[in-house]
Amino acid sequence: MIADLEPPFVLIKPAVSEEEFYALEGQDGNWEFLDGRLVMSPASNRHEDLISFLGTLVRYYLDKRGGGVTRGSHYAMRLDARWSPEPDLLVIRPENLGRMKHQRLEGPADFVIEIASAGDPRFEEREKLPRYRQAQIPEIWLIDPFDETVRVEILTAAGYEITSLHEGRLASTTVPDFWIDVGWLWREPLPSTADCLEAITG
């Protein structure tokens, strides 16, 4: 049945297999594979804007200072046979570059950034975060533009340390000396990446 769906929405379909997901990815790259289900959550303009903003800052920073590579939104991160999420942004440190295959990253990234979906703003927190913690991803930022908060999860020896920020400086633990001003994320329009980069690397 063909339907014309107006975003925002989240669409979930029970998947047949991991093979079927990867076959689909080749054609229609709109799905993630979460706990054996196909999930589609079209990005809104705001969502895309934030990904582009953060992606630019992270990429530029890594290009300038080293510390790994970044990928975003269409590069799968295969955690197991039932889980191949596609985080909005991920960073892979140099020692793990060998795990980057043609179609996906084998295993967890070092730093993951997710922006809450317009279709179901608590979806990432409910569905992806527990699995990310299980995968022991060292650093996770969950950005909620609706609540204007960033939930930061850092893996320590004693488990995950969680903080919630509305504003102020957020420094990465995975990418040394990379930070953002959380207030940038809620500005409309978003600030110039050139200005922000100057502040970060200044």
Place this chain on the structure above:
Amino acid sequence: MIIDLEPPYLLIKPAVSEEKFYALEGEDCDWEFLDGRLVMSPVSNRHEDLFRFLLIVLGGFLDERGGGAVRGSRYPMRLDERWSPEPDVMVVREENLGRMGPQRLEGPADLVVEIISAGELRFEEREKLPRYREARIPEVWLIDPYAESVRVETLTSDGYQVTTLRDGKLDSTVVPGFWIEVDWLWREPLPSTLACLRQILA
């Protein structure tokens, strides 16, 4: 956005407000209101068949013995301003009939029966069951035609007692005297509702 929407699937849309959900309910609508989101989960033939069977045997039993009213799937159960699920089948005991408004039941039903819509999705278990427990619904049956099991959650003074049955007799605690043989549910075709009712009422 053009999408191939072949069931089974789950579609989630952020709702604007509870008012909007109830405005939609007035038209011919397939949405439930779960945690402030509009959720649509189309039903399969098997689901509808099980629904019909249970509605008829419960309805027949209550007509004959009294004690309450049964409703199914199009009548919302308003738990709060973010939650108006529409259980597949629900029973409201006599002493609570006053809470049945023209458009919805105010507050929790006494017995809720959900038929799992698509095995892989485990939607009812993930999304609805926690909220049902929070609402202290005295008895919840989660029927899984894929696994051929029924998960029975009964509220006791020590919290919820959970049992899983694949066969044998399932007695309701909320509708005294009502029971089913669990393996009726897995028969194809389903047994005659009249024959089953006769046994139950015998």
